[in-house]
Amino acid sequence: GIFGKHCPVYKLHGDVPHAQRLSTLKQFTGEGNKSSQHPSAVLLATDVAARGLNFGSLDWIVQYDPPCETKDYVHRAGRSARAGQSGHALLFLLPSERQYVEVLQLRGMKDITALSLSATLTAAASLCPGVTQEGESKASCNTFSDGRGEAFTMAIQNRLEECVVQNDTDYRAL
Numbered sequence: 001g002i003f004g005k006h007c008p009v010y011k012l013h014g015d016v017p018h019a020q021r022l023s024t025l026k027q028f029t030g031e032g033n034k035s036s037q038h039p040s041a042v043l044l045a046t047d048v049a050a051r052g053l054n055f056g057s058l059d060w061i062v063q064y065d066p067p068c069e070t071k072d073y074v075h076r077a078g079r080s081a082r083a084g085q086s087g088h089a090l091l092f093l094l095p096s097e098r099q100y101v102e103v104l105q106l107r108g109m110k111d112i113t114a115l116s117l118s119a120t121l122t123a124a125a126s127l128c129p130g131v132t133q134e135g136e137s138k139a140s141c142n143t144f145s146d147g148r149g150e151a152f153t154m155a156i157q158n159r160l161e162e163c164v165v166q167n168d169t170d171y172r173a174l
Helices: 018-029 070-080 099-106 117-127 129-138 148-173
Strands: 002-005 009-012 042-045 060-063 088-091
Touching: 009 018, 009 148, 060 070, 070 088, 070 099, 117 129, 117 148, 129 148
Parallel strands: 009 042, 060 088
Antiparallel strands: none
């Protein structure tokens, strides 16, 4: 996983065979095997996970691409607040997509706040100094423009890529 064995990474997309999708969902939720349940896990998913899935406890929904319909955004983000529990949603937007926030606010979502990506990554880098140092050491010849935030991001990206490659290797071995 991106944070060691305590945070496995799973993937779910349309090219994954149906049986493997079901297996991935069971592993992600720890269903049927409490010994395999992790306190944290990451599910990388395409729109194949946008509807029809019910997760009992999800803390965060992170979207890298805004849906065309605001109702789809609400549905996706609602995954993080099941059964009356609170949750969080993070949506990455390009500068050209900034008006999407205003559209969501007009649709009744008042508690939406725009964040600075640079400031958020710098804060994350401070919370995870080991990960940040890993990014800095892998790019020792590179001077990052915003300092530690970019080093943190680089380390997380490398870890995610390694997880996806390892997952593919394991799947092919089966």
